[in-house]
Amino acid sequence: MGKTKLFFLEHQPRRGRMFFKNLYKKKIGDAQKSVEIVTTYLFPSRWFIAALHQAILRGIEIKIIMPKKTDRWISDRANYFYIDKLNRMGIKFYLQKEMNHAKVMVIDGREGLIGSQNIDLLSLQYNVEAGVFFSNKKMVDDLKKIIDKWLTDCEIFDPQTYKKRWFDYIFAVALKFLKIITFPWNIL
Numbered sequence: 001m002g003k004t005k006l007f008f009l010e011h012q013p014r015r016g017r018m019f020f021k022n023l024y025k026k027k028i029g030d031a032q033k034s035v036e037i038v039t040t041y042l043f044p045s046r047w048f049i050a051a052l053h054q055a056i057l058r059g060i061e062i063k064i065i066m067p068k069k070t071d072r073w074i075s076d077r078a079n080y081f082y083i084d085k086l087n088r089m090g091i092k093f094y095l096q097k098e099m100n101h102a103k104v105m106v107i108d109g110r111e112g113l114i115g116s117q118n119i120d121l122l123s124l125q126y127n128v129e130a131g132v133f134f135s136n137k138k139m140v141d142d143l144k145k146i147i148d149k150w151l152t153d154c155e156i157f158d159p160q161t162y163k164k165r166w167f168d169y170i171f172a173v174a175l176k177f178l179k180i181i182t183f184p185w186n187i188l
Helices: 019-030 046-057 073-087 121-126 138-150 166-183
Strands: 006-011 034-038 059-068 090-097 105-107 112-117 129-134 154-156
Touching: 019 046, 019 073, 019 112, 019 121, 019 129, 034 138, 034 154, 046 059, 059 138, 073 090, 090 138, 105 138, 112 138, 138 154
Parallel strands: 034 059, 059 090
Antiparallel strands: 006 129, 034 105, 090 154, 105 112, 112 129
16 A cells, blocks of 8 residues: 545635635636536535536536435535526536535545535534545546546436426525625625
8 A cells, every 4th residue: 555645624614724616626627627516405605506507607617426315304405406507507417316425625636525515604604624635646546546436326407397386486595695694795
């Protein structure tokens, strides 16, 4: 077994350490071919949506793997609100049949991140989170194999089969209002 270089990231927003925010912005901004993300909950900040949108405009392929159904009904509604919105930007969503709490990002098949953070406001704005970032080829290849296996067990999100319900429209307004009240500097 050989040695490798790892970067341990400690995200502590209250102490001014916004390492995950900075890492996501930089790595998504520097991507040349692809970005693959695995998350359980999707309630992204405006800066995260902007980073993804800029990558799409540059022709970067973005795949996000999420559970079809989480352990919380309210999280499912938020997830589908953002899945529908981001899918229209060109992001491909892959829905797993089973609950998966993995938090992963792979950039261009050559850099990887494994951590405790979801793509949500709590994880990226308030919570103390930790992760490991690496560019070791063997480690990234192993992580890619795991992601590829998960992709074979997923169904691709199809907006035609996702039917918004009447409460989704009310929920969307409530979600925006909650985001403004709770996180006024992060207006949707």
